[in-house]
Amino acid sequence: MSESTRFTAGILLITVVTIAYGGLTLLTHLARRKAGYLDNPVRRGLWTAGHAHAGVLVLLALAVLPYVDAADLSDGGRTLVRTLFVAAPILMPLGFFLSVVRPSDTKPNKLIWLTVAGGASLSAGALLLGVSLL
Known part of the structure; x- marks a missing residue:
């Protein structure tokens, strides 16, 4: 494993703590029946999606790291x-969370576009890595 990949894996593993804290926060909102969360289905749905995407995408990033070192790419490409x-x-979770920051928000603001940027980033990374592995 390259030094860059090891460093990236370390950073990603540290973010797992923030994702766990986010899960605890969501559970606290549910348990305490916090106004603006439980009674706001848009906010609740987007925050749940943000938390789920954060966890899954961090795991995916960790899973693909060994393949980055094996890919036929330059150092810059890796x-x-x-x-x-x-x-x-x-980017994706930020878009979900920041698009409905206020408890009274009933529709996402323009920061929801961060989810699109995150999806584009994921797609570009997967395409580049996939092609380079063929």
Whole structure:
């Protein structure tokens, strides 16, 4: 495993703590029947989606890291693929969370586009890595 991949894996593993904290926060909102969360289906749905995407995308990024080192890419190409896979679990959840920050928000604001940026990052990283492995 390259030094860059090991470092990236370390950063991703540390983010698992923040995802666990987010899950605890969501459970607290449910248990305490916090106004603006439980009674706001849009906010509840987007925050749940943000939490789920964060966890799944971090695991996916960790799973693909060994393949980045095995890919037929230059050092710059490997850095780009690592960056794209790390950006997705940051951008997507941010879009879900920040698009309905206020408890009174009943529709997402323009920050929902961060989810699209995260999806584009994930797609580009997966395509580059997949093609380079063939």
